[in-house]
Amino acid sequence: MQSVSHPRVFAAGDVAAYATAMPKSGVYAVKAGPVLAENLRAVCEGRAPLSWTPQQRALHLISTGNLNALALWGRWSIGGGWVWNWKDRIDRGFIRRFDTDA
Ligand SMILES: Cc1cc2nc3c(=O)[nH]c(=O)nc-3n(C[C@H](O)[C@H](O)[C@H](O)COP(=O)(O)OP(=O)(O)OC[C@H]3O[C@@H](n4cnc5c(N)ncnc54)[C@H](O)[C@@H]3O)c2cc1C
Known part of the structure; x- marks a missing residue:
């Protein structure tokens, strides 16, 4: 969820283009939301962000x-x-x- 070119930029959902191409779908956006929120908190508190692997199939x-x-x-x-x-x-x-x- 962390931009590969701008590490201070995080994204999830339709606006994000992931390394592994995925359809723009609410299924992925909804599941990514809580992880994105946790990662924003983590970075603000100096902790390492969690990695997120979207489900292969939906x-x-x-x-x-x-x-x-x-x-x-x-x-x-x-x-x-x-x-x-x-x-x-x-x-x-x-x-x-x-x-x-x-
Ligand atoms: C017609 C249609 C049907 C769909 N049906 C399904 C379905 O059945 N199942 C499914 O899983 N997915 C479906 N999708 C896809 C799903 O809607 C999206 O994948 C999902 O909504 C993405 O969520 P998001 O939060 O990333 O973006 P969005 O839901 O698009 O949310 C982005 C929000 O940001 C706001 N915004 C934009 N610019 C700004 C700005 N400058 N400042 C502040 N706010 C801003 C927008 O108004 C919007 O509320 C459908 C999409 C469409 C178009």
Whole structure:
């Protein structure tokens, strides 16, 4: 997460280009966030930053409109309304975690 050219610059998520090319995906951005936060704290306190190895493979659920979606896992893909429902449940569950009124 530390820039190879500017060591005082850290990045994660879509704005970062990693040595190993990865798709720009919320899956990676969400998991990188806490590590980035810890690394910023570490550097400010003079500790060594943690290394971070993104998972090799991630499940991608991509909405294709009309309440349909595709599920991609490596070279495999499957689509349909049930995938959209699955994705919708996951997305709503994720957003609910930030609901401060609950
Ligand atoms: C249409 C669409 C659908 C997607 N669907 C999925 C999906 O189903 N699953 C999935 O995993 N990923 C999905 N993605 C990808 C996912 O949205 C991104 O990978 C993820 O949001 C990246 O998170 P991030 O925090 O790096 O960047 P972002 O979520 O883009 O956050 C960056 C934030 O910085 C703010 N910002 C920009 N410039 C400034 C500035 N100068 N000052 C202050 N703030 C600024 C922006 O307003 C934004 O809020 C989708 C992307 C798109 C476009």
